[in-house]
Amino acid sequence: MAAAIALVAIALAVRSSVAQNDDLDVLKVIPENYKLIIDNPFVRVLEARIPAGTEEKPHHHLKGVSVALTEYTLESRTLPDGQWVRNERKAGTTYWSDASLHQVRNVGKTESHTIRVELKH
Numbered sequence: 001m002a003a004a005i006a007l008v009a010i011a012l013a014v015r016s017s018v019a020q021n022d023d024l025d026v027l028k029v030i031p032e033n034y035k036l037i038i039d040n041p042f043v044r045v046l047e048a049r050i051p052a053g054t055e056e057k058p059h060h061h062l063k064g065v066s067v068a069l070t071e072y073t074l075e076s077r078t079l080p081d082g083q084w085v086r087n088e089r090k091a092g093t094t095y096w097s098d099a100s101l102h103q104v105r106n107v108g109k110t111e112s113h114t115i116r117v118e119l120k121h
Contacts, residue, residue: 024101029059043117050074050112055105061097062118068093069115073108089114 026034026046033056038045043064050056050072058079068089075084079101089095089112106112 024058024060026059026061029057037115042120044120046116046118048112048114048116050104050106052106052109052111056103058101058103060101061099061116062120063099064097064116064118066095066097066114066116068095069113070110072106072110072112074104074112075107076102076104078102 022028027036033048033050035047036044037047044062048066052072068091071090073086073088075086077084082102084105086107088108
């Protein structure tokens, strides 16, 4: 019984932690750049399109894998105090990202088009 109560408490704490960050969820912060493709208990799949020459507002993502569908150049920084890091992606590049609060700017001449699979567990 004590174990069950402990599990419920942990689940509520995790859920509460996620709920506190909902205001910075990328789908709420930048809906013009992100489209929800799949959402189930295990993953959330997003399509991202960041126009060339634009800078996104701070937002968060769950941990996950991304696949670049176009060639593009971005700069990103982890908040609150990260340095800008340049990333040049070629179509077909696959990369892992930990969960983070970050900001992104497309410093290239082409739109970035990416599919991101975020893990919920």
